Amino acid sequence: MRKKIFFGFFIIVFCFFSPFLKGENKNIIKGKMVSPLMSPQGELQFYYLDQEKDLNLGTLAPNGESLVAQNIFPCEEICSPVIKKDQNNRIQFFWVTHQEGNSEVFTGIIEDSILTERQIFHQERGTIHSLDFCLDGSNDLWAVWCLQAKARNWVVVKNKPSDQYWILNSSDYSEIQEPKILADMANGIWVFWTGIKRGREEVFFSFFNGYNWSMPESINKNDRFPHILLDAEIGPEGLPWLVWSVYDGEDYEINVCRRTLTGWSDEAPITDNLDADLFPDISMVWGHMPLIVWSRSHQKQNEILCRYKQGNQWSEEKVLIKGGEGFINSPKVCTENGRIGLVWESDRFLQSETINFIELREKPRTIPDKIRKEIIINPSLKDNVFIGFGDSITYGYIDSEPDPDKGYIPRLEEILSSNFGISEVVNQGVPSEITAWGLSRMTEVLSEEKGRYLLLLEGTNDVITNSITMDTAAFNLREMAKICLDFGVFPLISTLIPRDDVWGYLPFFRQRLYALNKKIREIPAELKIPFVDMFYEFYSYQTGEQDWTSLLSEDGLHPNELGYEFMAEKWFEEIEVFPFPPTIIQGIRVEDETLFDSEQGNLIQWHESLKLCQENIFSGYKVFRKIDTESAGSFQEVAFLPISMLVDYRRLFDNDIDLGQNYCYTVCLVRRDDVEGPCSNIMLVGSLK
């Protein structure tokens, strides 16, 4: 009896203290954020959808110590909820519901945590998404959304009192993202969105002068790189300020731009480093001081940073939140009387923080890491090391729970080891990762792991994030593959697997998945890299009564054990026909002699990899050369030697040389489908001894 009492007491004590033992933060809520607002009392109020899709209000006290959550109303599969204050300080609520191919936009007002004045704002055949609204000087409602119908995406604006309805732009599926609408001080209405016109994703705007909408124009200067994750706010001059992430050739940086009376200012970079700076959000402190907040991922450290503009001077970067390994998505900032509220999502949890602007000034500044990592062609990479790169599917999730020991990584490692000798497959899957994050960590992963081959399967989270176009996601994947090639790493890219969850059956997201896979299929031919059409392989799976759905776990997204085994086999089928790199065994400066003449040249000789299983799928060897003192990126192709011409020897005599120079050579094997294998070891050939 005494034992039972002691045991019961122990359980009670444990339950009481367990949150503290786990270090659980009391400002954490599980759910999906809608919008944050600051109350005049300095409370941070943020509306979010919980796991049951109910709309809830979380209120964080001004001292940031107590978070109260209360249920506002149960929603029926609502999408794109937006909450803003009108000029009477009433909380306006907009949302969309979808039923049988129809979409309905609703409005309501939240008063004392109760939803009132609920009414239909608009009905349309098709899928409405990415809703935003604003209130002009007359407190009239203006709403903008994307309508996906008839295989196209439309930017639609509607004004409530007049019930007028405009279509500003139309584009292919998934190529218009996150429109924003603002009313300026002169009651002009501005709509911004990112989309694709000619090149990559760009920032567009259209302006309503009271009579007509202007033709959509792009704001950014170039369309070579994607401009994504736009946010807009009315600035101190009463005109719009915009922030977005733009790829700069190495990673994503934050750019800011504002409207002046004469036109758009130049894009000004707010960041310049080698980390991915994403999800910018802009707010005006005291209504006149622009504050930009964004998230950054750097070597498994994720943080929220900010900069503000005082007078004509931008402040240093300040660290607002230092996170852990979990990515920080969509940090949202709101301000009221110099008090700053911050809400962000990380690992499907919502976290919140409030801070005074005065305290913000005292926050430590960051020192941007701008030291370029050395990119090496053909470093001493380990030929038996394969890097599995991607998201949770690569990491190994079953039924939305981590289980890396049952993923494709260990299974593939076993297959490779039994065929090629001891091999290692490194797990570089990061759950919830989108391609922009993946792009930022690729260089670091390649530097650390030193693997010769990389298996790239990522983009599943981009499909449902709905904040960037599929063109940009494919661009990010292409850039990742390019980085691999620059490193001498041989990437093998795959399409995304089909999904059997709710996202897989919503036409809009299903179309995004198809669009991304279509773009992924274009990458291998462009970069001459191998490819596995995992989508097709899964989709065409049929064993007895079982079809592709039998390869997925209960969550309909991640494969089950059978699926991971199947995936490992499909990876291996392609790896088996890799043009594995040859090994240069000799490189010497020699003279090619006839009886009465001779010429000096560099003779290199190599032998083929022992891993090659089939010879008839290769077309020949490419030989690359550079002068010893030149940079690693200076390798140039000097010869292509068809396999049919190489009877006895795998060798090349290079006579087109400057005899005073030393040269470095590397060789790669080329498949008949033009896929070039990784380069061999580098052989230095010097002057004739």
Next chain:
Amino acid sequence: MKKFYQLFFCVGLTAFFILIMGEPSFAQSDEGTSQREQRLVRPKNTMAGMTIGSIHIASDRYKEIFENPSTATGIEASYLFFSKSHYLGFTFEVKCLSQAGHSTVTNQNTYFSLTPLTLTGKYMISLSDFIPYLGVGIDLFFYKEKSHLSLVSGSTPGFHMEGGIYYQPPLFDFIKIRAALRISRAMAKENDIKINLGGLEFGLGILYCFDI
């Protein structure tokens, strides 16, 4: 195969001489020993015929590029001065050698031809049907090489020593068969590359003998 044809040609030529020229000798066969003695005493003073030789060119570089030994075919003419069983003579000879080989590294084809003109002074001793001899002489080697690198041609003088033996088949006093071993030296220089085109040669010849 080429060598076989050359040998076949020589054998055929010999047979031809024997058949064409042999008939008078058969007719005179009854005369017996006195004629043989006469042959010993006074052979024909002129010989002309064809030769075939196997040449081992001395240059290591040559050996690396071309097949060695090489076969050369040619013609020769000799004139003899008599003094009892000792003769002095001189021989003029033209041969031709052509070879295909491969460059040392890239194995690209290279074609070489050599035409030596030789003049040899000979001392011969008549011993029954066999006439051994020793000789020295001078050469002029004409050469040409065509390769992916260049076309090179020229000439170079040389000298040689040789020893050999003539065989006079019985009944065929208008025929001699010659076997000889010759060593020669001829340095050619092109593109700062010196090559000894001489070497050791073993030759066979069939000669038609007549007086002029």
